[in-house]
Amino acid sequence: MKRKIAAIFAADIAGYSRLVAEDEEETLRRLAAYREVVDDFIARAGGRIFNTAGDAVLAEFPSAVDAVRCAIDIQESLRTRNMAYPPSRQMSFRIGITIGDVVERDGDLLGDGVNIAARLEGLAEVGGICVSRAVHEQVANKLSVQFADIGAQEVKNIPTPVHAYMVAMRRGDGSYATPQIKKVTKAEAAPNWMWPLVVGVVSVVAIGVGGFLYFTKLETTRAPAVAVTAPSPASSPMPNAAAAAAPSPSSTMAAKAPMPMPAPSASPMAGKFPADSVPFINERIRNYLAGDYSAAGDYKAFALNVGGFTGASLNQPNEEAARNAALDQCQKRADAAQSPRRCELYAVGNNVVYTHGKPPMPPQPFVRHDAMTERAFASKDFPMVRDPAKVRLENMFVPSAKSRAVALGPGGQYFMVMGASSADDAARRSLESCGAIAGVACLVVAVDENFVVPIPTLLRITGFFHAASNASIVADARDEVVRKLADGMGWNAVAVGTAGRPGLGLKAADEQTAVNSALADCAKRDSDCHLIAIGPFTVGPIN
Structure with a gap:
């Protein structure tokens, strides 16, 4: 067992049992669709789901900022989906977040941090977010959201009160409302001697109103309507477009x-x-x-x-x-x-009036076709994404109409465009949307039925390779690596040794030849050489 500090995220659907009782099939179908949204947001924010049970989700994040930002994105997305349903059939999550000490056992997390997150979730409003003081202190000056201090809360099975805060949620018009904490006060019973007086006053008022309505002609006016x-x-x-693949x-x-x-x-x-x-x-x-x-x-x-x-x-x-x-x-x-x-x-x-400006884009050409490296698209080989994303690619991208393209971001973000007017249009739009989501330039990985960049199979893809800033390569050798890789055609590989001296395998006809050439070239000027890049990707050992 390993002990660590983590930001813990707990989510649960409000009134789930009632929704199931009223329409089990429809509720389960919508739960699957909503969970897909939740899982995607958690993955994009760098979180990891470590436990699920029915409608509940437990996840860990590397930072409280990531957890709160992810929670806000989830609630805003689900709020818009719920607008299509009557209030009685809306499916809304409550979310609680804390930072706490947890124990990891076989991938699951246990401890007070998990328990407190679950209790905070119970304190949250329907469609809202409740966080602990530790989270508030980490997030307050880093995210442009407002909080309402609800003070110390007594929660089940936690020996000391938990100081909690409510997160402001977005209004229907897009603005944020400051959470209003309602203090319920118990009204004192009226003295017995007042009841006869109250009854008398009400009777007099009723008689007066009845007389007024009887003798007064009421008129109603309607303003003319202009459609x-x-x-x-x-x-x-x-044309079809999808972020995480929606038609x-x-x-x-x-x-x-x-x-x-x-x-x-x-x-x-x-x-x-x-x-x-x-x-x-x-x-x-x-x-x-x-x-x-x-x-x-x-x-x-x-x-x-x-x-x-x-x-x-x-x-x-x-x-x-x-x-x-x-x-x-x-x-x-x-x-x-x-x-x-x-x-x-x-x-x-x-x-x-759009404030975000143009999304980051790579230099043109966005796609360079190379017969030596292109091969048939296979969802299982799509790099840097989790299995649910590969399933979506298989179900949506593969059977869709041309022209289509998928762009990939360095953090595993991806965006697919289907049914575009041309392959160039599909590539551009997928890069624009992926870049806006990732915050950095993305890479077109597939167009129509082919991968259009080298997809390594001998080693595990771990990220994007940028020779000019790669810390594994000694600084005085980076410019030369950039220059030699500039053409980019064929299979290219980069190896380094203990001193950071690079070896290159360039314009090879296949992946194995490029790897062997890079290792051999590195061995001429360094020792203990290993591969760090194949094509546009950094690589590491296959687990």
């Missing part, structure tokens, strides 16, 4: 509630809309933005998310209505496809 409909930017189904829905029309129509103003719409710089979207949407959207002179807005889902609104009575219509249309499309990503405003009028 406003926003045209869809794509009249035919959009794109068909386009739908957005309708806004009736509102009075003021005189239109052209001032917020001045200038041409920069359609060429919009990320994540297909060419059909780009043409719409460059044409109909850019030319429209009334109140309008455009929204998108990193999964490529979009919403546009024209002919709106005011700016707020335009914003709301675009976001609503985009989010409905994303929710229908079970996309875990939130939609955001990209433009109001022709003015870009």
Whole structure:
């Protein structure tokens, strides 16, 4: 057994037993879909699920910041999914997080840290997050969220009170609300002598109101309604796109509630809309933005998310209505496809308001075809992702229509685009979305039915290889390695010895030849040589 300090995450579905009793089959189906979302977010945040039981999830994270950020992403994603169901059928998690001392045994974690996280989960609001003071101290100045101090809480089987905080959750309009802690106070019973007085007062009031209604004619007025409909930017189904692989829905029309129509103003719409710089979207949407959207002179807005889902609104009575219509249309499309990503405003009028800028991208060309290294795509060989992701690739990417591409990030993030207008478009969009998720440039790994980069099989892939910054290579030799690997064609391998002197195997026809050449070249100038890179990946021993 190994003892360690870890950030422990505990999640459970509120009212799960009631949901199962009302409709077991539908509840279990939705639980599987929601768990897929939860598991993906945990994996992307560097967490590890160490125990599950029914609707409960227990996970560990390397830091409290990662755990809280992951919990917020999960709750926001599930909140949008729940909007498609009536309140009585919504499936919401409670989440508790603490930092504590735990014991690891056969992959499972035991100890007070796990128990306290489970108790904090019980204190959380439905769809909310409750954290311990230790987590609050680690996170308060690192994440832009608010907390409400609920003080020391007596919890079951924990000898000392646990000081807890509630995390502010996002409102429906995208803003964050400060959690309000309600203190329940017990009202004192009214003295017995007051009841006759209360009854008398109520009787007098009732008589007065009845007389007023009898002698007064009540009139009701209704404001005239103006129906406003926003045209869809794509009249035919959009190409499929998926972050962790969700299919794109068909386009739908957005309708806004009736509102009075003021005189239109052209001032917020001045200038041409920069359609060429919009990320994540297909060419059909780009043409719409460059044409109909850019030319429209009334109140309008455009929204998108990193999964490529979009919403546009024209002919709106005011700016707020335009914003709301675009976001609503985009989010409905994303929710229908079970996309875990939130939609955001990209433009109001022709003015870009998107704050994230362009996603990080690698240098062009994004794909270089090489007959020596390309081979048929196989989901089981896809690097750096866990088995659930490989199953999704097999079920969604493999059978989907051309053109399709998958981009991979250095932390195991991935994004697939299916049904694009061309292979180049699929590659670009997968890189843009993957880069936005990962925060760094990604790599196109597969296009259509082939891997388009060398995929090592002799050693385990551990990450991306960057010779210029690789600490295993002695500093004065890195520039030469970068120069010799610049062509990148064929199988290339890099080995180093105890002194960090590199050996290279370049432009080989197969993986084994490149490995042997790199080891032999390293042995000429260093000792105890071992492989550190094959193709674009760092490698290590197969476990």
